[in-house]
Amino acid sequence: xxxxxxxxxxxxxxxxxxxxxxxxxxxxxxxxxxxxxxxxxxxxxxxxxxxxxxxxxxxxxxxxxxxxxxxxxxxxxxxxxxxxxxxxxxxxxxxxxxxxxxxxxxxxxxxxxxxxxxxxxxxxxxxxxxxxxxxxxxxxxxxxxxxxxxxxxxxx
Numbered sequence: 001x002x003x004x005x006x007x008x009x010x011x012x013x014x015x016x017x018x019x020x021x022x023x024x025x026x027x028x029x030x031x032x033x034x035x036x037x038x039x040x041x042x043x044x045x046x047x048x049x050x051x052x053x054x055x056x057x058x059x060x061x062x063x064x065x066x067x068x069x070x071x072x073x074x075x076x077x078x079x080x081x082x083x084x085x086x087x088x089x090x091x092x093x094x095x096x097x098x099x100x101x102x103x104x105x106x107x108x109x110x111x112x113x114x115x116x117x118x119x120x121x122x123x124x125x126x127x128x129x130x131x132x133x134x135x136x137x138x139x140x141x142x143x144x145x146x147x148x149x150x151x152x153x154x155x156x
Contacts, residue, residue: 016150018078019092023099023146025073026139029066034136037062041129050125059132095149103142110134 016024037058044053114130 016081017092018074019096020147020150021077021081022070022074023143023150025070025077026066027143027147029069029073030136030139030143033062033066033069034133036065037132050123053125055125055128059128062132095146098149099142099146102145103138106138106141107134110138 040058041053041055111131111134114127114134117127117130
């Protein structure tokens with residue numbers, strides 16, 4: 001008996017596309033950089049008021065690290081994978097839109113909450129951090145939706 005007869009479907013693995021790899025990178029990097037950001041900034045609230053906490057530079061570093069990490073990770077993964085996948089097909093585009101719609105919906109609903117913070121004149125610290133958290137949650141859940149669509153049965 002051949003290996004294929006013993007393990008049917010073993011050779012039928014679907015190679016990971018460029019877009020799916022990027023979804024995995026986002027799923028790893030966005031939560032990691034967000035956790036690092038909040039681990040740096042929030043302990044400062046124990047020793048000083050929110051209006052005095054330096055949060056802008058750490059947030060910019062976290063956002064930049066996510067962007068640069070995704071770019072570098074995508075390049076490295078493409079070199080390591082050597083699969084030659086460069087072009088997207090229609091399924092990739094549909095899955096990308098599907099994940100983007102979910103991320104945008106979460107961000108839109110969350111932004112309504114941030115609007116309330118603005119209306120009650122909350123400190124900029126809380127407004128900025130709420131927006132950052134909502135964006136990170138939306139992007140993470142969008143990546144999860146994309147990965148599930150790639151690994152499940154996605155019908156567009």
